[in-house]
Every structure is written in C-alpha cells, then in structure tokens.
Amino acid sequence: MRPTMTPRNRWRNSVNNVMLTLTGVCAAVSVSSLFLILGYLLFNGGKSVDLNFFTKLPLSPGQVGGGMANAIVGSTTIVLLASLIGLPVGFLSGVYLAEFSPKSFGFLIRYTADLLNGVPSIVIGIFAWSLIVHNMHHFSAIAGGFALSLMLIPITARGTEQFLLEVPRTMREGALALGAPMWVTIATVIVPAARKGIMTSMILGVARISGETAPLLFTALGNEYWATSLNEPTASLPVMIFTHATAPYEDWHRQAWAAGLVLLGLVFVANILARTIVSRGASLPK
C-alpha cells in the first residue's frame, strides 16, 4: 500500500531525498580528500623524487641536487630504537594486563597507559629533552628513540591486551585442564592465537611514530651528515620535511615533497599491511 501523496508527505519525501543525498556528499567529500592528498603528493613528490634523494646528503641552500639519504637512515635508526624499547615494554605490559593483573591494579595501569597516550607529542618532546638531552649534554638519536617509544608503549600495550582478551576461553581452559602452567599456556596457546591482532597493533604503532615530528625537534635535532653514533644529533624525514617546507629555497621545497611522498608511502604500506592481516570481522585496535 503506497502512502498517500499529501503535500506534507511530498515535503517529507523531498527532505528525505535531500538529506540522504547530502550524507552521500559528505562521504564523497571525505573520501575524495584522501585522494586529493595522495594525488598532490604523488604529483609533486613524484616529479621531485630522484636517485639523488635516496643517495646524497643535503647540500647547502642554493645548491641543487642534494638528497636526504641521511634522514632516511636516521629515521630508520630512531624508529628501530623506539621499537626496541617500546614494543617489548608494551607487549609484556599487555600480557600482564590481560592475564595476571588483579582488577583494581589493572585499572590503574590501563588508566595510566591511556593518560600517557593522551600526552600531546610536543610535551613528550619536552620530557625527553629534560630527562636525556639536558642531562647528557647533547642531542642524540637515543633521546629521539626514547621519546617515540613513550608513544609506542600505550598503543602496543592496549592492543596486545585487547587481542589477548579476545582469545576464546575454551582455548585457555583446554590448556589449563591439561595441567599446563599459566605461562606455558600464554606462550604457546594464547599469544599465538592472538598474534595477528598483536602484530597489527605493533605495525600500526610503529607506522604512527615514524611520522611524528614534534618529539624529535628537541631530542634528535638534525644533522647535515651521517650520524656516526647513536649519541649524536640525527636527521630524520619528518623534521627535514618541516625545515625544508618552511624555507624559501625552491630546491628545498622540491625535496620536502619528495620526502613527504616517501614518508607517506611507508606509512600507508604499513597501514595497509596491518589492516589486511586482521581477519575480516575482528575489530581494529583503537
């Protein structure tokens, strides 16, 4: 039975069509902004990326043809350091939270981890500066890695906990019923069962910190050359993008685009990888 087409119903129908179309427009705008961003980066970065970018060191302003080889290696170094610290701490904390912690203490740890997660990245930078740079009297990749690890820990911990808790009770109880100790159950049954989700959290976390700039501003600072030790100022891609984009030299702008494309490419590859690992239906770590 079709509704009678009174004027009021006609109005309601029009409102219906207009509003629903509008929501479609919103969705279109949102998605197309992604493509716009990618497009600009591909276009501007694509014509700027050349072999020099990956192989040469930065040249003084005004000279053409330099590259950001040291920043690529520098970023890799700093992120590796951050992961070496942050991933184990995060993972093991997550195991504690999921498997061993009593209710209230667990709540405290979770709350603190969320607190740490919410610290603005610039404030993390200040903390790392006063703790490490100020006391060691130099800028270093170590300080930068430490700062980034602080951002990695909560992401990894909460992600690990979330996916461990999703392992079905039956698996745990089965192992325990066979007389296995908790730690054996965890190591051989629970963690492997949750490994996809945990790996996802880790990959997403590492991808997230590799794009961070603010914590590196006063910890790793920057370097025109190859850093010869972990205890030295180190160049990194995000900081290079920042300094080059805000300078007046055309060649530096070109390099900033190239660096932006490379950085975004890495971040996207990591994200897409992580999201395809997670089986359909499982929720993503938030």
Next chain:
Amino acid sequence: MKNTLIAGAAALAALFTGAASAQSITGAGATFPAPIYQKWFADYHAAHSGVQINYQAIGSGGGIKQLTDGTVDFGASDKPMSDTEVAAVKVKPLHFPTVLGGVVLTYNVPGVETGLQLSGDVVAGIFMGTIKKWNDPKIKADNKKANLPDKDIVVVRRSDSSGTSFVFTDYLSQVSPEWKSKVGAATAVQWPTGLGQKGSDGVAGMVKQTPNSIGYVELLFAAQNKMTFADLKNASGKYVKATFESVTAAAAASKGLDKDFRGSIVNAPGAKSYPLSTYTWLLIPSQIADAGKKKAITEFLKWMLTDGQKQAEGLSYAPLPAAVAKQVQAQIALIK
C-alpha cells in the same frame, strides 16, 4: 650509487657498534650567517674528511641557550652575549667574529619592483602598526615617484629568538624614541604586530609568497631568492643600499670592537654606511676537554679567519676588516 648504498649500510652498522670514525662536532645558532657557515663547514669537510661539523640554524637565542646548557660544542649569534649571559655559562665562551653582514627590509609589493626608500621612523611606524597602508603619506614622502597601492601592509617578523631581530630592534630603538620606550631592543620582543616566522629563511619565504608584505632578513636570503629590498636612510641622511661596500663602510666608520671582540655597528655614521650592518659571532668555549675536538675547532678557526674570509663576498657577506681578522686569530690561543 652503489658506493653510497654501501656507505649508508656501513653507517647504519657503525651506529650500532658506536664506531666514531670522523671527528663530529655539533653547533647551533644564528640563521643570519647560516648560508656561509654551511658552505664553510661543507668545504672544510671536503678538504678534511676526518672533521664533520654539523650546524643547526635554530636562531641566535637557541644557540646561546644550547651553549649555556652544554648540549652543543659551539654556538653562533648575531647578538653578542651580555656579561650576565656569559657568566651563566659554566665554561666562559669566547666571541669569534666571522663575517660582516647586512639586514635588509625585503618587500613584495606588486607594482613597486625596485627602488623603495625607507627612513628609520617610517620602518618603526610600519613595525609598530601605526603606519598601516602602503600608500600612507609618510611612505609616500620618501618615495615620490613610486606607485604605492592602497593595500594593508602585511608585516612579517621573527617568531624565534633572533640575533637578526636584535640588530633590527637595536636600530629601531636608535631611530625611534617611541619604539625604544614601547618595545625595546632584544632577540625576542613583544612585537606590536605582524606574522612570526622561524628563521631568516622563514621570513624570506613568507614575504616571497605574500603580496604586500614586508620583512627583515639577512641580505643573502633576499639576494638568493631574487627579492627586492629597500634602501635605508642612514645616520647621515643618505639613502643607502645594502652592499658589500656599504656594510664594510659601516664597520670602518664605527668605533672598534671591545677587548672581547663584542660590539655593534648599527646606525653607523658616514655617508656611505648601511645602517643595518652587523658582525656575527661564533661562540667557542674557552676550555674544550676533548683533545680531538679542540684540535679540529682551533684548526677550523684558523682556516676560517684566513681562507674562509675569501668566500664571504661571493655569498653577499663582507669579510672582516683585515686588522680585526689578525687580532681575532690571536684569540685562538686562548682556547685551552
């Protein structure tokens, strides 16, 4: 390509084993002389591959702070450190003047391609926000023939603690009593108006992209980016363009540097002097514990005061007056 890849992999490996093959020195400070410092350090490294001097241009204020905190091996500033600042550093820093340079007022006004002339109080008015439009009668008075548009002036100044700002505000304090009482001279002041940008390069970049804007930058940044800059009225009443000659004339006409090699040549007398000229300094600790670093730094300073000076003119700086360079060389011996 292959060699660089191997070098990169070796560098990464060396990092994790902590092998330091090159003598690595870190300095930070002024953006004003950054172009020539970076060229010097690059050339020096090319000639002495064992020495790597990494300079981060974060502004004079940053250089002084990091030196005071001991997080860098040397600092750099266009503003000489005051006695209180020197006292705050554990190891007394020595001032080594490096080159002379000029701060210019670069502008981007469609329709006024070259030849804008500005006097001191007009500049003060613009940066205080009392002169708001390009076709203000006061600006017209200095530029009878120019086609000034009826547009708001977009003022661009430094957001960071800057020796260039110090030189600029020092000049404004000398030519405008109102500026002196309301704002004063320092590396970072409470600016009455304007956009802030980081570094001379940031200001140059912003002016270049923004129509009807004006900002103060080191001469080279304007020259390198093919931007126009104004002729300034000097203390003798003449409009002077910033050039190698006018900056050198300002140094010659000023009273000399003090025994610590500090001093100002802003608003110098003399018909040929450019009023916004300045020395710029490297701040070197008088005691360097690491023997390798000390050797590298002292040898660099010797090179800088002799061979390095020859490169100044090519980058729109002026070399130190010969007598000054000689005297400064003697100071190297004070580094223990």
Next chain:
Amino acid sequence: MATHTAAARPIRKKRLIGGDELAKAFTLFFAVLILVVTGTLVYQLWITSSPAKEKFGFGFLASTLWNPVTDEYGALPFIYGTVLTAFLALVISVPLGVGAAIYLSELALPKVSNALTFLVELLAAVPSVIFGLLAIFTLVPAMRDYVQPALQKVFGFSPLFGGPIFGVGYLTAGIILAVMTFPFIISVSREALMAVPREQREAALALGATKWESTWQIVVPFARLGILGSVFLGLARALGETMAVTMVIGNDPAIHASLLSPGYTIAAVIANEFAEASGKMYPSALVELGLVLFALTMLINGLAQLMIVLTTKKGAAKG
C-alpha cells in the same frame, strides 16, 4: 616444569604454578614501568613549571603578555588560539563526519561501506607534518588568493572577517585541523550507529517514517553518546596537534577578533620557542603551558572514553 596436584597447592582463582610467579613478576615489571615513566613525566613537568607557577599564579591563565625581555608571560592568547582553532575544526568536521558516518552505516552497501571506511581510516594515519606540507603549498595560497578575499567581500562588515589577508591564520589552521579530525569522527560515529539494534530502525519505518526521519529521529539519538564521544576524541586530537598548525597559524602571540588574522596555539609556541628559551622563567612558562594543554586533553579524552564505552557494544570488553 613439573605439574603439581591440586592437593599440593592451595587452589586460587587462577592456578599459578611454578614458573608462573616468575612470569607474573616479569610482566608486572614492565607494566609498572608504564606507571614509573608516566609518573616521572608528570613530576618533571610539575617541577620545571614551578618557577612560573609561583611567579604568575592563576593570573597566568588570564594574562595576554608574552614578553621574553621582561620575563612576563601569560597563557591567554595561546589558550584562545588552541580553543578557537579546535572549535573551527569541529564546526567543519562534525557535520561532515556525522553525515558521512550516517551514509556509511545506513545507506551504503556493506561492501562499499567497508571499503570506504578503510580509505577514510587511512587518512587518520597521515602524519601531521605532511598535512602541514600540503597546507603551506596548497591551502594557504588558496585561502590567500580566493577564499579569504571572497569571505571578506561577503562578510567584511563583521569584525570576524576583517583585517589584512595573510593566507595563514586561525581559519586556515581550523580547516587543516578539520581534515585531520574527521576520520576519527567518521570511524567512531559509524561504529556507534551500526551498534544501534535493527529493531529500532524497523519499528520507525513500520510506523511510516521516511528513511531520513528514522535515521535522524531514532537511530542517531540512540547512538548520540558514541557520536558525542567521537567528537570529543576529535577535539582532543585537534587541541594537541602541533606540526600542521605550527606551519599555518602565523605565530602571533596575541588575541585577534578576526578569523583571518594570525594567532598562536600552545603546541605551536612550544615547538617554536622551546629550543631557544634561555634563563629560568622562559622555559618554565613554556612547560606550564604544556601542563595546561595536557590537563585540557586529559579532561577531553576522559570524557570521550566514557561516552564511547557507554554506547558501542564491545565497549565493556575494551574498557
């Protein structure tokens, strides 16, 4: 590891045998590290900001001075800029985001919805500095040459759109922040909407409502806490954003009425001035600003978590 019979050990809630004590202690150590590091962070911030707190007291929050020469500092211009840019960001991204979320949860086919959501969530992974890079070279010229003059033509009578046109400023920062926050709003709102039971929609439609009426009057209110939570999440992100904002805010530590004028945010001033803040009071004031920002984001994040927990079905497990 030998297994013990139940009789040899008291039965506890979770059977911890032998190496389990070690495992528990081992993982506990790392969990406690989180407490230690966060505690140290808060402590360090508190201590370093003490000189400023003592000197300025609560007046710090209301003062508009920012004078490194006389060592007098006030937080108001930065709080104003931070809040204003975040507000502008929400004004743009909330209607856009909620609208898109409605489309994705109610109208789009599941496959399409999943694919589009995947793309939108990728946007959330774009680093801030890249948004800044894009903003400097695309958004700022567009604002300066087209958008801002147009706005001034139409709304120039209002002080909100007066003053010289810079390209950078509050509005530009608000726009780039909007682009950075709507992925969160879309993602979380969509989940909240999808959690609404089918019966609700069907009941409304059975009563003769149009699809839109069913959505807007029944489904959305049902999910409102989750949607509100997503807004707070977006707000928290916008408040703490550093790089993209630093590159387009104009760096002017003053309060201006016009949306087209330059300003400053807490995160931006710390990023710009911390490395050169010498003396005792200057860095202390900057750290106090950092503390203010931290407190603000902590509050907003707390509210956000609360709301999300209250609506999304899986909220209870996530905690």
